[in-house]
Amino acid sequence: MLIIKGKHAVSEALTSNQPIRSIIIADTAKNHPEIRSIVSLAKSKSISIAVIQKQSFIQKYSDISQSIIAEMPPVHHHALSDVLSKSPQSIVICDHIEDPYNFGAIIRTSVAMGVDAIIYPKDRQVSLTSGVIKASSGALYKIPLVRVTNIRQTIDVLKKHGLWVYGTDVHTGESCKTIRVNSPFALIIGNESNGMSKQIIKHTDGNIRIPISNSIESLNVSVATGILLYSIIQS
Secondary structure (H helix, E strand, O other), X not given: OEEEEOHHHHHHHHHOOOXXXXXXXXXXXXXXXXXXXXXXXXXXXXXXXXXXXXXXXXXXHOOOOOOEEEEEOOOOEOOHHHHHOOOOOEEEEEOOOOOHHHHXXXXXXXXXXXXXXXXXXXXXXXXXXXXXXXXXXXXHHOOOEEEEOOHHHHHHHHXXXXXXXXXXXXOOOEEOOOOOOOOOEXXXXXXOOOEOXXXXXXXXXXXXXXXXXXXXXXXXXXXXXXXHHHHHHHO
16 A cells, blocks of 8 residues: 655645545544545545544554544556566666655656656665655556566566667767667656666667757756657657
8 A cells, every 4th residue: 555645745736637536634634625625526536534532643654743634545566577568669767766756756657758668676765655656646557667676587588578778878878869769669867966887888779868958967857868869759
């Protein structure tokens, strides 16, 4: 079960039609104007609402400040073999993304661009937290997510199934304006600080970069993902 905490986060989840299972409120907050507004909207969507004692709320959700949470359904992870059986045309691989906002934004952008699946590692990668849910605006329920043990081995599997694998490298990559990306493809998005893992770079079919002004060293990883996907898919 995934949980979203706080009035603003729950309200945003409701207005963006995320699949909320239930809302739990501490009894001391039930008459707060913002809470009452949330309850009204939730009822209009036939979402279950429970009001419990403040102390029980604290014990169960370890939160003494927000007084409201929304329970979300668990995210189903897909097997890589299942995704490949459907002949995907585009896949995004997250190479140890650490920030929940970045991961959520990458998921949201991937869905918007029609990507068929997202692959990410089990270790040294942000998990599916409430921050990821919020940043994705519920998009993580709309795309197959594949969690793998080893990205390099996964790349080998993708290549055996006919996918071209491209990395992102701000220093040695070819400009997204000129590179020819073959399809079907997988695009590797590197870590916010260190970029792609060293053991992965030599296994790509090519690396891509975004040409930017010399006055800016680099772009936010989720912003860069959006630019690259748009550039590749629209070319």
